Amino acid sequence: MNNTENSIMVKTSRLTRRFGETLAVDSLDLEIKRGEIFGFLGPNGAGKTTTIRLICGIIKADSGSVQFAENGNRSDKQTYKELIGFCPQELVTWDYLTCREQLMFTARMYGLSREKAHQNTEKLMETLGLQEKRNKQARTLSGGLKRRLNIALTLVHDPEVVILDEPEAGLDPQSRVMVRDFIKTLAPEKTVIFTTHNMDEADRICDRIGIIDHGKMLTCDTSENLKNSIGEGDVLEIRFEGKIQKSVLEKALKAKLGTKLKSITIIENHLIIRMAETSKNLSLVTTVLSEEKVNIVDIRFRWNTLEDVFINLTGRSLRQ
Amino acid sequence: MKILHIAWKSLLEQVRDYRTLLMSFAFPISFILIFGVVMGQNYYTYRIYILNKDIPVKTSSNNSISYGKEFTEKLKNSVYEDGTTIFKVKEIDDIVTIGKKLEKHEYVALIIIPENFSSNLFSKKPGTSVEIFGDPGYPSFSLVKMGIDLELELFVSEKSGAEPLVRSNTHYIGYDSSGSEFNYLAPGLMLMAIYLLLIQVAMVIAQESEKGTIIRLKMAGIGTWKLLSGVACSQVVFAVVMVPMMLYTAILVGFQSKGSLLLGTFFGVIASISAVAIALIVAAFSKTVKEAFLWGNIITIPIIFFSGIFFPMPETTLFHLGSRVFTVWDLMPPTHAHKAFLQIFLYGAGLGDLLYELAMLLIVTALYFCLGVFLFRRAHLKD
Numbered sequence: 001m002n003n004t005e006n007s008i009m010v011k012t013s014r015l016t017r018r019f020g021e022t023l024a025v026d027s028l029d030l031e032i033k034r035g036e037i038f039g040f041l042g043p044n045g046a047g048k049t050t051t052i053r054l055i056c057g058i059i060k061a062d063s064g065s066v067q068f069a070e071n072g073n074r075s076d077k078q079t080y081k082e083l084i085g086f087c088p089q090e091l092v093t094w095d096y097l098t099c100r101e102q103l104m105f106t107a108r109m110y111g112l113s114r115e116k117a118h119q120n121t122e123k124l125m126e127t128l129g130l131q132e133k134r135n136k137q138a139r140t141l142s143g144g145l146k147r148r149l150n151i152a153l154t155l156v157h158d159p160e161v162v163i164l165d166e167p168e169a170g171l172d173p174q175s176r177v178m179v180r181d182f183i184k185t186l187a188p189e190k191t192v193i194f195t196t197h198n199m200d201e202a203d204r205i206c207d208r209i210g211i212i213d214h215g216k217m218l219t220c221d222t223s224e225n226l227k228n229s230i231g232e233g234d235v236l237e238i239r240f241e242g243k244i245q246k247s248v249l250e251k252a253l254k255a256k257l258g259t260k261l262k263s264i265t266i267i268e269n270h271l272i273i274r275m276a277e278t279s280k281n282l283s284l285v286t287t288v289l290s291e292e293k294v295n296i297v298d299i300r301f302r303w304n305t306l307e308d309v310f311i312n313l314t315g316r317s318l319r320q
Numbered sequence: 321m322k323i324l325h326i327a328w329k330s331l332l333e334q335v336r337d338y339r340t341l342l343m344s345f346a347f348p349i350s351f352i353l354i355f356g357v358v359m360g361q362n363y364y365t366y367r368i369y370i371l372n373k374d375i376p377v378k379t380s381s382n383n384s385i386s387y388g389k390e391f392t393e394k395l396k397n398s399v400y401e402d403g404t405t406i407f408k409v410k411e412i413d414d415i416v417t418i419g420k421k422l423e424k425h426e427y428v429a430l431i432i433i434p435e436n437f438s439s440n441l442f443s444k445k446p447g448t449s450v451e452i453f454g455d456p457g458y459p460s461f462s463l464v465k466m467g468i469d470l471e472l473e474l475f476v477s478e479k480s481g482a483e484p485l486v487r488s489n490t491h492y493i494g495y496d497s498s499g500s501e502f503n504y505l506a507p508g509l510m511l512m513a514i515y516l517l518l519i520q521v522a523m524v525i526a527q528e529s530e531k532g533t534i535i536r537l538k539m540a541g542i543g544t545w546k547l548l549s550g551v552a553c554s555q556v557v558f559a560v561v562m563v564p565m566m567l568y569t570a571i572l573v574g575f576q577s578k579g580s581l582l583l584g585t586f587f588g589v590i591a592s593i594s595a596v597a598i599a600l601i602v603a604a605f606s607k608t609v610k611e612a613f614l615w616g617n618i619i620t621i622p623i624i625f626f627s628g629i630f631f632p633m634p635e636t637t638l639f640h641l642g643s644r645v646f647t648v649w650d651l652m653p654p655t656h657a658h659k660a661f662l663q664i665f666l667y668g669a670g671l672g673d674l675l676y677e678l679a680m681l682l683i684v685t686a687l688y689f690c691l692g693v694f695l696f697r698r699a700h701l702k703d
Contacts, residue, residue: 058535081541092532096336097329108325109540137336153536 008069009034009161009191010055015064017050017215024050026215027064032208034069035188039206040195041306047215048195049089052163055193056086068161082110085159089166089195091146092153095139099130099149102138103156110157117156124152129178144175151179155186162186164194168201180205199306211310218313227304230312234278235304236285238271239297252288257281265311269297272308322542326550330524331557344520345562348513349569355509356573359502363404366464369418369430370395370411374437387438391475395431398471406467422454428464429454444480506575507661508629510566510584514559514591515624515654519616521555521599526612529603529700544697548689552596559592560585567665579664583671587660587681594653594685598623600692604699627654644676653688656681 008031015028025047032038040048053059055066068083094102100121107117125131128148133141138149147170154162167183168176183205186192196202202209203223210220219226250264253273260281262274271294275281278301289296334341374388398406410427412418421427432451440448450472454461477484528534528547537547563585571577602619606612626633626649636648649655660677663669671678 056539058538081539084539086535086539088532088535090532092536094329094333094533095527095531096333101329101332105325105329106536106540109322109537109542111322157540 007033009036010069010193011067012051012055013065013067015051015054015066016062017054017059018062019050024215025054025061028212028215028217030210030217030220032191032193034191036207037183037187037192037194037205039202039209040193040212041197041199041202041209041310042195042212043197043310046197046212048197048212049165050215051212052086052165052193052195056084056163057081058086082157083160085154085157085162087151087154087162087164087167089169091143091150093138093146093149096137098135098137099125099141099152100134102149103152106153107156112157120156120158124155128152128182143170144172147171147175148179151182159190161191161193164192166195166197168196168198199310203306209306211306211313213310213314219309223306226306226309230274230304230309234275235302235308236273236275236278236282237300237302238273238285238289238294239299240269240271240289241295241297244271244292244294249288249292249294252292253285256284256288267311272311274304274308322546323550323553326542326547327553327557330551330554333524333527334520334554334558340520340523344517345513345565348509348516348566351512352506352509352566352569353573355505356502356570356575359505363400363402363406364460365405365408366428366460366467367408367410367426368395368464368468369422369427370409371413371415371430371432372411373435374433375435375439377439377442379442385438385442387441387475387479388433390479391433391437391472394475395468395471398467407464425455425458425460428458428460429468431468441476441479444482502570502574503576503666504662505630506570507665508627508658510563510570510588510665511591511627511654511658511661512624512629513562513566514588514657515595515598515620517555517558517562517592518595518599518602518620519613521551521596522602522606522612522616523609525551525599525603525696526606527609529606530608534700538701544693544701547701548596548600548693548696551599552593555592555596556589559588562592563588575665577665578668579666580668580670583674584661584664586671587657587664587674587678590678590681590685591653591657594657594681594688597685597688597692598653600696601688604692604695623652623654627652627658629654629658650680651684653681653684656684 010030010032012028012030015025015030016023017025028047028051040051042048050059054061057066094105097105103121103124104117107120108114112120125134128151130145130148130152133145138146141149147167151164151167154164164183167179171179180201183192183194187207194205206223208220208222209226211218211226219229221229244266246264246266249271253264254261257275260276262276264274265272273285275285282299282301286296286299370392372388372392374386376384376386376389378384392409392411395407396405396409400406415430415432418427418430422430430451430453432453434448434450437448437450440446450468452465452468454465456462473484476482525548528537534547564581567575567577567581567584598619599616602615603612606615624630628649633647633649635645638646638648638650640646647655656677660669660674660681663674663677
């Protein structure tokens with residue numbers, strides 16, 4: 001990357017990877033800024049993990065390239081490996097080594113001096129609440145502590161780019177908050193890239209979010225911009241039983257609400273109505289539903305979410 | 321330096337996984353103990369029946385001669401070099417008393433001395449038959465038969481006064497006359513201990529792959545050579561511990577070593593590196609620790625047998641190297657290590673006597689190591 005693009009830390013150009021007949025990543029163009037927290041949001045199998053594995057160099061791209069600000073391109077293996085800290089989704093620890101031993105070992109593998117390795121190890125154990133378990137073998141730790149150790153191992157060589165694959169997966173609530181707060185503290189000193197299918201996690205942590213599905217980047221922006229992009233108004237989410245006819249219902253609601261109605265989406269047994277002045281017009285909606293013999297189970301009123309963005313883009317839920 | 325860190329890590333992992341380690345040590349030690357106890361006894365006493373039908377003869381001076389009884393006494397009193405009785409003889413009057421004891425191998429043989437044994441021998445008349453009954457499928461029977469044939473030949477020669485035209489004289493090499501079969505097995509069993517570690521190494525390497533920790537090493541720029549050299553270093557430590565441990569265990573149950581422990585350990589160390597090389601190949605085909613365990617066993621056991629540790633293998637010549645024959649079995653590192661161990665511990669050979677074995681062991685180990693690295697890299701560390 002040239003000097004004018006120095007604020008870009010990671011750049012992918014037409015990155016493509018196939019697994020047999022499956023196109024896991026499809027011509028992905030992406031720019032991640034230095035010091036930002038960037039989240040890949042998408043359902044399982046969307047291509048998030050493959051994308052970050054391509055960025056890390058764990059797997060090779062069929063075509064396209066990955067570039068880092070520091071070293072120009074990925075071919076300078078040692079430099080880019082020192083630049084990146086990758087935390088896999090699985091718990092990747094050495095069962096028979098203690099927390100301290102494996103942090104020290106990993107640091108030494110990255111070529112850190114004994115003193116620096118010791119310093120980083122102690123700091124990370126303190127920050128991630130592993131001090132008490134410093135001499136415990138990984139196999140004896142709880143799932144939450146293993147997850148924290150997994151993250152510590154990613155950071156022990158002090159990388160500039162931290163890549164986390166589903167960091168909150170399998171965490172208990174206490175560990176989740178700790179990890180979330182910890183990730184926030186990494187920026188802006190470090191550039192953080194992480195994958196998640198948890199919209200709440202992405203919404204809370206990320207400066208920018210890229211929504212990915214079927215290996216393609218559907219959209220990429222800040223959480224606020226993404227939510228605003230699908231239209232103004234509040235969301236009324238109605239869970240119902242039985243079958244309804246969308247066209248008939250839409251016609252009836254439009255007749256009743258006029259221009260106040262922005263959109264109607266039906267996902268399984270959820271009716272999502274976006275409209276202006278929802279609280280004022282709620283009674284009108286329920287009247288129409290009653291007339292159309294819709295059997296309502298519950299009604300929720302909420303703001304736009306990233307899930308709505310995903311639904312708007314793909315016509316299906318993140319959980320589907 | 322990184323190699324030493326990997327070696328230390330690998331050592332810690334193996335020592336802390338004490339159940340696997342215990343199995344790796346306990347298995348060969350128990351083998352040595354069992355073989356030592358069973359085969360380390362230099363001399364066996366065989367139980368035989370004698371049915372003596374011989375009718376004594378009267379000499380001209382009216383003395384009674386009973387060669388059948390004398391031969392029976394001779395068998396009763398025959399001893400090995402250390403004084404151990406060769407035959408425990410039970411004299412019987414009727415064949416019916418034997419029952420199924422020969423079939424059940426409670427007794428090894430039945431010898432029937434004929435009625436005319438004394439008279440024919442006294443009058444030097446040919447045609448006398450001593451009948452020997454036994455199960456030819458029972459290994460001890462062949463030994464007993466040979467022993468009785470020999471005793472009978474000597475007895476007849478002595479009593480008839482006909483000296484045999486040619487006699488054989490036995491000279492022992494390497495060992496004195498008190499050597500046992502166990503002496504020839506012990507070096508191989510010691511070597512077996514080293515090669516059994518192969519399974520554990522394959523499991524340790526496969527674990528890196530199964531657990532995904534290999535990705536961490538890969539991300540840190542650790543290549544196949546560094547990783548595997550580190551693991552090999554840890555195995556050297558095990559070999560240094562294992563060779564003396566096995567040797568002293570063998571000595572405890574009767575092994576008589578004539579060679580240098582240091583030289584034996586040196587060859588043991590190279591053998592352990594060759595074991596790592598084979599373990600790499602095993603790990604290359606294993607995605608999980610369980611697979612590594614299964615493949616490790618499938619590969620290790622035949623390799624141990626084919627290297628001639630338990631019995632000599634048929635010569636299947638591939639080519640000649642000067643005066644030496646290179647066989648199919650020479651393609652396997654344990655074959656050369658075994659030859660070296662035998663020379664060291666049985667005949668007290670020095671390094672100068674073992675240059676060929678050393679060279680071959682190093683060459684074959686290097687080939688296996690290169691193949692292992694290639695396969696492992698393709699399977700687990702390819703970008």
